[in-house]
Amino acid sequence: MAKLKTKFACTDCGTESPKWLGKCPGCGAWNTMVEEKETVVKTQGQGSSLIQTKEKPLSIIHIDSGQEPRIETALQELNRVLGGGVVPGSLILVGGDPGIGKSTLLLQTSHALAVKGLTVLYISGEESVKQTRLRADRLGALTDTLYVLCETNMEQINEAIESVQPDFLVIDSIQTVYEPSVSSAPGSVSQVRECTAHFMRVAKVRGIATVLVGHVTKEGAIAGPRLLEHMVDCVLYFEGERHHSYRLLRAVKNRFGSTNEIGIFEMGEAGLREVSNPSELFLSERPLGVSGSTVVASMEGTRPVLVELQALVATTNFPSPRRMSTGIDHNRLSLIIAVLEKRMGMFLQTQDAYLNVAGGVKLDEPAVDLAVAVCIASSFRDAPTRPFDVVFGEIGLTGEVRAVSRAEQRVKEAQKLGFKRIIMPEKSLKGWSPPTGIEIIGVETVAQALAAALG
Ligand code: TYD
Ligand code: MG
Numbered sequence: 001m002a003k004l005k006t007k008f009a010c011t012d013c014g015t016e017s018p019k020w021l022g023k024c025p026g027c028g029a030w031n032t033m034v035e036e037k038e039t040v041v042k043t044q045g046q047g048s049s050l051i052q053t054k055e056k057p058l059s060i061i062h063i064d065s066g067q068e069p070r071i072e073t074a075l076q077e078l079n080r081v082l083g084g085g086v087v088p089g090s091l092i093l094v095g096g097d098p099g100i101g102k103s104t105l106l107l108q109t110s111h112a113l114a115v116k117g118l119t120v121l122y123i124s125g126e127e128s129v130k131q132t133r134l135r136a137d138r139l140g141a142l143t144d145t146l147y148v149l150c151e152t153n154m155e156q157i158n159e160a161i162e163s164v165q166p167d168f169l170v171i172d173s174i175q176t177v178y179e180p181s182v183s184s185a186p187g188s189v190s191q192v193r194e195c196t197a198h199f200m201r202v203a204k205v206r207g208i209a210t211v212l213v214g215h216v217t218k219e220g221a222i223a224g225p226r227l228l229e230h231m232v233d234c235v236l237y238f239e240g241e242r243h244h245s246y247r248l249l250r251a252v253k254n255r256f257g258s259t260n261e262i263g264i265f266e267m268g269e270a271g272l273r274e275v276s277n278p279s280e281l282f283l284s285e286r287p288l289g290v291s292g293s294t295v296v297a298s299m300e301g302t303r304p305v306l307v308e309l310q311a312l313v314a315t316t317n318f319p320s321p322r323r324m325s326t327g328i329d330h331n332r333l334s335l336i337i338a339v340l341e342k343r344m345g346m347f348l349q350t351q352d353a354y355l356n357v358a359g360g361v362k363l364d365e366p367a368v369d370l371a372v373a374v375c376i377a378s379s380f381r382d383a384p385t386r387p388f389d390v391v392f393g394e395i396g397l398t399g400e401v402r403a404v405s406r407a408e409q410r411v412k413e414a415q416k417l418g419f420k421r422i423i424m425p426e427k428s429l430k431g432w433s434p435p436t437g438i439e440i441i442g443v444e445t446v447a448q449a450l451a452a453a454l455g
Contacts, residue, residue: 008033009189014227017419027226036184042226068256071168071209077264077274078105080301081236081249083257086113086168089207090256091200093174093229095214095222096238101247102213103137104271105238107132109211111141113168118143121166125152125176128244139271152186154179154195165206169200173213175223187223192391222415229253241268241360247272247280248361261301278416279306288387292379294453295419295436296371297392297410298363304406306390308358309368311375316352327357328372329364336372336395343399343446348382367404369395370423373446374453383454388420391430391453399446403427411438423452 008017010033015026021033070085079085086092096102097338101215103124110120113454124132129150136142149160154177162171171177175187178435179194196212203210212232214222222235229235233255240247262276275281283306287293292406297304309328325333333355340346353376357363370393378385392410394402404410407428414422415438422434434440443449 006035006037011223012191012226014189014193022129031414036190052079066185066385071113071116071118073109073407074115075109075263075272075274076193076276077249078109080261080303081251081254081263082234083251083254083261086209087233087256088167088209089197089203089229090209090233091203092209092211092234092236093214093232094211094236094238095216097216097242099242100238100240101265101267102238103172103274104128104135104267105249105265106172106211106213107141108139108144108244108271109142110170111136111139114143114146117145118167118286119164120161120168120170121147121149121160122170122172123149123151123157123160123177124172125150126172128315138269141231146224151177152176153197159200161206161208169199169208169210171210171212171217174199174228175215192223192228194229200231209346228429244360246275246359258301261303279304282307283417284363285358286387289384291382291384291436292375294371294375294378294385295390295414296363296368297390297414297422298365298368298405299410300361304410305361306413306417306419307361309371309375310356310358311352311379312354312371313376313379316350318352321349322352322354324353327360327362328355328368332369333365333372335397336369337376339395339397339399339446340373340377344377344450346377348376351380365404366394366402367392367410368441369393370401370425370446370449374449376421377450378454381454385453386421388418389453390414390419391423391449392423393423393425393443395446397438401425401427401443401449408432408434411435411440414438423449 008020010024010026012029012032013027015024023030024032068087072079072085094102110122114120129148133147143267147164151157174192177195178186178191182190182194184190203234235253237250245267247265251259264278265272266275284310294309295306296309297306306355323334337348341348371391375392394404396402403425411422411434415435421439423441426444429442441452
C-alpha cells in the first residue's frame with residue numbers, strides 16, 4: 001500500500017510545506033498555500049529516459065547552429081507571435097480568460113496543420129467529442145488527420161499519443177488532466193506540475209510540438225504554480241474584451257523568438273479571422289475634430305501600429321485629483337502630467353485626468369509620451385487636434401523631446417493610412433529622408449509640439 005501524505009503547496013511558486021502557512025516561505029506571497037493529498041510513489045525510473053541519453057558534451061564550436069525547423073501554420077498572426085512558426089518538440093502554454101477563444105484558436109490551428117499533411121491529436125478534457133465536432137463543423141475544420149479524444153487520464157492520453165503518433169498535440173486544458181499515480185485532484189499544484197513535466201519530456205524526446213491550454217486566475221496569471229511558466233518554451237496569452245470582437249495574442253516568454261510581437265484576430269461567426277491591418281481596426285471608431293483625441297504611431301514588435309489615444313481632463317471634486325489610465329502605465333501618465341505642469345505652466349493640480357487607449361491595446365514604449373502630452377493638453381485647453389495628424393516621441397523631464405527608434409517605419413505606416421502631418425522628434429530625422437507627400441514637423445521640446453498640434 002502506498003502511504004498517504006498530506007502536505008501544503010504554494011499555488012504561485014510550488015513551494016511545499018508539511019503544515020499550513022499564511023505566507024509562502026518560497027516566494028513570500030500571502031494566502032497561497034493549499035492543502036494537497038498525495039500518495040507517495042516511488043519515482044524510480046522517472047526522467048530516466050533523459051538521464052540515459054548517451055550524448056557527450058560538445059565544444060560550442062562544433063554544435064550545429066542551423067535554424068530550428070519551423071512548422072508554419074496557416075495563421076500568419078500566430079506564426080509572427082511564435083517567431084516564425086511552431087518549433088517541433090517545443091512546449092507552448094496558451095493562457096486566457098474563459099470563453100476568449102483558446103479552444104477555437106487551437107482547433108483552427110490544428111485543422112490548418114492537418115491540411116498540410118501533419119498528424120494532429122487534439123485532446124479535450126473540457127468538452128465532449130461531439131461538442132468539438134460541432135465546433136469543427138462551424139469552423140470548417142474537418143480533416144482526416146485531425147484526431148480528437150475526450151480524455152483526462154494521463155495513462156489513456158499516453159496510449160493515444162503512442163497509437164496516433166502525432167506531430168502536433170493539443171491538451172485542452174492542463175488543469176483537467178491528471179496522473180493517476182499522484183492522488184491529488186486535477187488542477188492541483190502537484191498534478192499540474194507532474195503532467196506538464198511529463199508533456200515536456202514527451203515533447204522533447206518524441207519531437208512533438210505540444211500546446212497546453214491553461215486557465216487564468218482572477219488576477220490574470222496562468223493558474224497553477226508559477227514554475228509552470230519556467231518549464232515551458234513559450235507562454236502566450238490570448239486576451240481581449242468580452243464585448244469587443246477582436247483578440248490579441250501576446251507572447252510573454254519565447255525561447256525561439258522575441259516577446260514583443262502581437263497577433264491580432266477578430267472573432268466572427270466562422271471562428272477567428274486574422275486582422276492583417278490592425279491600424280485600420282483601431283482607428284475605425286475615431287471621432288474627428290474633437291479635443292482630447294490624438295493618433296500615435298507605436299511599434300508592436302517589428303510592426304508599426306496606429307492607435308487612438310483619448311484624454312479627458314475635468315475639474316476635480318476631490319481634495320487630490322484622480323489620475324486614471326487604461327493601456328498606458330499609470331506612472332508614465334503622472335510623469336507627463338508633471339512635465340506639463342512644470343514646463344508648460346498648465347495648472348493641472350485641480351484637474352482629474354483620464355487617459356484611454358482605444359481598442360484595449362496596451363502601449364508600453366516611451367514613444368507614446370508626446371501623444372499623451374498632446375491629448376491631455378488638447379482636452380485641458382479644449383482645443384481640438386487636427387484629424388490627420390500623427391504624433392510620436394519620448395519626453396524627458398526637462399520637457400525635451402527625445403529620439404525614438406524606427407521613425408521611418410512609423411511615418412510610412414501613417415502615410416499608408418492617409419495621414420497628412422507627423423509631429424515627431426527632430427533628432428529622429430537624421431539618416432533617412434522622409435517620403436514626399438506628407439508634412440513632417442520635427443520638434444525639440446514639448447512646447448513646440450503643442451504649438452504645432454494645437455496652434
Ligand atoms: P472558446 O474557444 O470555447 O473559448 P475558450 O476555449 O477560451 O474558453 O470560445 C468560445 C467563445 O467564442 C464563445 O463565446 C462563442 C465564440 N465563438 C464565436 O463567436 N464564433 C465561433 O465560430 C466560435 C467557434 C466561437
Ligand atoms: Mg475551451
